Amino acid sequence: MVRALNFDEQEQRKKKVLQFLVHEYVRTGKPVASKSIAQSSRLGLSPASIRHVLFELERDEIVMHPHTSAGRVPTDKGYRMYVDSLIDLQRLAVQEETRIRSEYDRRIREIEDVLTHTSRILSSISHYTGFVMTPKFERNILSHLELIPIGERRVLVAMITESGLSKNFVINTQLNLSRERLYSIAKIMIASLKGLTLQEAQLKLVQSIESAEQEYREISSLAKEIGQEIRKFSDSELYMDGASNILSLPDFTNTTELHDLFRIMEEKQLLTNILTDEFSDAPANAEPKKQSKKKEHLPSTRAQATPHVHVRIGAEHPVKELQNLSLITTTYKLSDQTVGVLGILGPKRMEYSKMIALVDYISQMVNQFLEKHDSK
């Protein structure tokens, strides 16, 4: 006769089974049988007992059956449970950390390179798709504005933000303005625009047209042109690398799935939108209220120990094309302000522990790098 199990012990057992099952499935890619759990885990139970536990997990939709005579596979909900409370967070292998660190210390010199390199490193270590998104430029704060005549009726506009990014474009003007005149116009403009985000600046430029006084005709014409151009640059930039890694995954045999996937990678706009959502969910400066309001129907996306890393599993994100994938993201900062999102996109069946560690570590590196090169 065996003493009765209390509720907690039952739950504990379920969790251990799930944990082992996820590990095993991630390792092998094949549905996991009761027998293999009984043998390899240290529960000291027979396959039949394990089957009983599995039955309950299946009833709760935490694992599933591909077909009658197959083992079990975790569902999205199962992965979620694993990530939320069963994962044993690990650090990256020392050699990997060293490798990454040396990339940032030695290879990357310029602030312009950090984005492309980061997505490359992410993809090369994860073997999935790595990406880095810069914030919408329009959220940046303007700090310099220069107008330089180049040739007939053409003016080069150079804008520099506080974070050190620069954007430039050429506009056509109606009048032929001298270098000196342009300089003083720029001075007037920057006086009223400095410290504004680009978005605000754009608004102001457009408004200034309407309230333009006679003497500022010239300025207003220029302002209009510049205001229009800013829109063009308002898109976020998305760097991606390793998209082809997805192709070699055994998880994707279905061709139409693949096609969907690549369409996404080409339509960067779509992924940008998705990431922008992650961005706005960033804990940094968001009031908790708004956040909980928006997300209340979604399960928690926080792993215990690394609160900054978001994990979205399969159908948890609403975009159809991503429902067989998992998205691991985090934000990065510049002088305490969140300025972008980075992460990886891979199959649901991935080593979450390692990938979370990777994304976390890389974001630290990026933060440090930006800190060091901050020009302010």
Place this chain on the structure above:
Amino acid sequence: MVRALNFDEQEQRKKKVLQFLVHEYVRTGKPVASKSIAQSSRLGLSPASIRHVLFELERDEIVMHPHTSAGRVPTDKGYRMYVDSLIDLQRLAVQEETRIRSEYDRRIREIEDVLTHTSRILSSISHYTGFVMTPKFERNILSHLELIPIGERRVLVAMITESGLSKNFVINTQLNLSRERLYSIAKIMIASLKGLTLQEAQLKLVQSIESAEQEYREISSLAKEIGQEIRKFSDSELYMDGASNILSLPDFTNTTELHDLFRIMEEKQLLTNILTDEFSDAPANAEPKKQSKKKEHLPSTRAQATPHVHVRIGAEHPVKELQNLSLITTTYKLSDQTVGVLGILGPKRMEYSKMIALVDYISQMVNQFLEKHDSK
């Protein structure tokens, strides 16, 4: 008794058979049988006779057998023969021409947009991958140089080329230079650099360091920085669109092939090199000697009626990953100088006639567009 065929008549018959075979194969994607050629072509011959002709074509490696009991399929050599002398060049459908033209007339406003839009149009009409490559920036001729102080020891360098492209970057300086000082330095620099290609300019900047006289210390330090930066921008830029179209092609079932292919698209550098080769083969200003020297082992790459469009079929290009694809390219010009390459990348089994027409037409559009917006 039937009269003997002379040599010419035999050749003529071979060609007709090949032509029909290519059409049919491109249309259906299945190996073409002697019977279907006999029935549908207007040669009035029996399958047996056709088989005789096919036997000879096979001996010459113009067609091949996937296996004993299958019909024939053109080889690379067969496609080459078709493209060189059997193709009946057609124009695009009127509605397609109209659509394209209206894109260039209405949708594309800025010279910066023309490249992305062009690759998009190419891919959307061909259903393959469209691309546009800008020339190496370093070949461009410098026309303006501006140095603008932004913050402490940071200088924005703006370079404008004769073709109207602008490149900008920020450099760090040792000294704090005033706006006026920078302006006069820029004046000195541009005086000696104007009219040079960027490559030459870079060289000159580096040299000037060595010969630097005492009074020009400041300049030489700046020149060094600028010279180094120019290297970074010397890469050609490559715009690509529709890579995912390739996935939906029935021609690619093999996964490893696909993987290779996408690696190429990611490693833009590789494709850039390939296209740079096409670029340097451009007939525009190349002395015939050099060209024939380089290409003498390769078959002619000219279709009769559109001498500017290059066609590379399968193994004709040396890059392994492209050996199951065909590359159709042409160059585009600005004020009579070839400045870039554009085209499509698709399966060997494609409608060459239409694709050649497409690439040709698009390049005309681009030429016209650039002409119209030329600022010189």
Place this chain on the structure above:
DNA sequence: TTTTAGCACTCATATTAATTGAGTGCTAAA
């Protein structure tokens, strides 16, 4: 009450065999 051994049942997967038919190559007659 919990665990487990035992066994029947299911169903994906692999293997083998048999069939089909499209298309060829060859030959001999027209």
Place this chain on the structure above:
DNA sequence: TTTAGCACTCAATTAATATGAGTGCTAAAA
């Protein structure tokens, strides 16, 4: 030179069979 006729080949399809991994259930053991 052309073609009808025919044997032959071989990919592709279909069917039949076997295998076995893994489950669900039950009844006995702990």
